[in-house]
Amino acid sequence: MSSFLDRAAMRLAVIAATASLAAVAWAGETQKPGYYGYGTAPTPAQVVGWAIGVRPDGQGLPPGSGSVSKGADIYADQCAACHGTFGEGEGRYPKLAGGEGTLRAERPEPTVGSYWPFATTLFDYINRAMPFPSPHALPADDVYAITAYVLNINNIVGNDFVADLNSLPKAKMPNRDSFIWNDPRPDTSAKECMKNCADPKKIKIESTAEGKDLTPRTTGPLDEMKPK
């Protein structure tokens, strides 16, 4: 009998200890690194294989290089079908070149040349996500070459430019200094007016979606909006 009570008491103590441990974790108190000890350390090769992120200062760029002329060939083969031979874009696929001086226009054309702040991002993105239907298939030299070509058709680098881990961070992008990286919001200051907040006579419908023919059906099967 007493041994039963002892065991019960011990069990309660264990439960209490577990609960207090849990309470520590839930309270957001920090644990020492390795406290849980789950998982394994990745090998250097595993890290190199996955750590593909490239920063504007060049950190993350791999060895290798590629010229504008080599890039023109690979681009024609791998990229032009969607982006156009000179980056003009096909269909709704993104335009890569042109658009300088349009950012304040009625219809701005943000491209690599007119908009992108960093050339390193171009290498990173091609390497990370392109060519769209078969990504991660191009060796670093090819990615460098395509990067060089896209910069070239945007008049950012000359015909003899060779992209590599030293030259890319130095390529000066025209729109680089036009970005504000600290969120300036709130940039509106609406008040909680409840009565007579506006002159009813001045409230006019400025635009309506009625009759615009842009809206897919929201009943029946998916609406492909094929021209009739």
Added chain:
Amino acid sequence: MLPVLRRGISILGRDSPIIDIGGRRTFLKLGAAMAGGALFGRGAAEAGTSDAFPPQDAPWSQTLGPGIVDRPYGQPSQFVKDVIRRDVPWLTASKESSVSFTPLQDQTGIITANGLFFERYHGGRASVDPQQHRLMIHGLVDRPLLLTMEDIKRFPSVSRIHFIECPANGGMEWRAAQLNSLQFTHGMVSCAEWTGVKLSALLEEVGLKKEAKWALVEGADAAHMDRSLPIEKCLDDCLVVYGQNGEALRPEQGFPLRLIVPGWQGNVNIKWLRRIQIGDQPWFTREETSKYTELMADGRSRGFTWLIYAKSVITFPCPEKPAKGPGIYEIRGFAWSGKGRITHVDVSTDGGVNWERARLQEPVLPKALTRFTHEWRWDGKPALLQSRAVDETGFVQPTIAELRAARGVNGIYNNNSIQTWQVKADGSVFDVQLS
């Protein structure tokens, strides 16, 4: 076969003779009813006649339904088959880098059904084998880690309800009212209960170095979708989740593992999460430079505008759910804020001249969809319905005119303006913008 059937019946407390005698007859009757129902049911019901109306016994009452595990994984009723995610075909070049919209007009509570949660892919929906999936955490840490899904599930777990909104929600409406549909003007927001590990717990386990200021979070999808996040947010309330509304994450939502960044734009909630790299500065990825930056009228652009500011929309009436004649209506809608709780929502039926306080429905959770309702006695005259959310920081949802004055019309993202629904005398509802 028959004895099994009889046993089943007795469990349900019915008399077996019903089946013995009527089995064949009720089956035939049901077959006729189903054919009739599919072809004529709705028309007949609208005409005011139906075999199902009292005093008749409805066809589905006269026979047994399919038994348990007829559908081992449940499906919505065949009568709500139109309630689905939908896309705008002209919006994007391909379906693999595109978006679909949640049918908010049919969402009855703050939780979005898993099958209706909006989709946004940059390289299609990845099919990830959880056995082979790994999360690598490395960079400016003391103990780089490679974790299996089993490892991740052993960490202390938490469940939280949060919305996710694509910052491009409403992005087609900057210049003018364009899409006559709640689903397409607002359907890039959804809300779920997420279960997983606090990101802070994982970062404590690897040990952040002093210089750690930013994290690069990256997916295992074809686009290796990635974003830079400030370490303060990572340590604050981010979650690395494997559960969605009580089941495993859906592939559309990043099965087996995704990041939840509460209250911040959808894009940073990396799906199919495979890697977290800790660094001392941001990476300026394509998705935070070329895209997800906001071009202002003066030609400058805003970047790292992660927060979702307070927003609301009326979900009934709306273009998909018109009014039907004068009378009392419960105006219904959702409000949400990335900064915390919604404190109140006001509703106007006259285009913003006068406002009345709506009722908030519990639970009112931080960074989650919040339901509001408001009784409206419609006199049958044309009306302009609006809702206006206020969050716990006192921020008041702006009009589209106020947003345009501050930013111009080329920003695409972060349109949290007040939505106006025009109700015509016939009850039909249209997306409009007011001067």
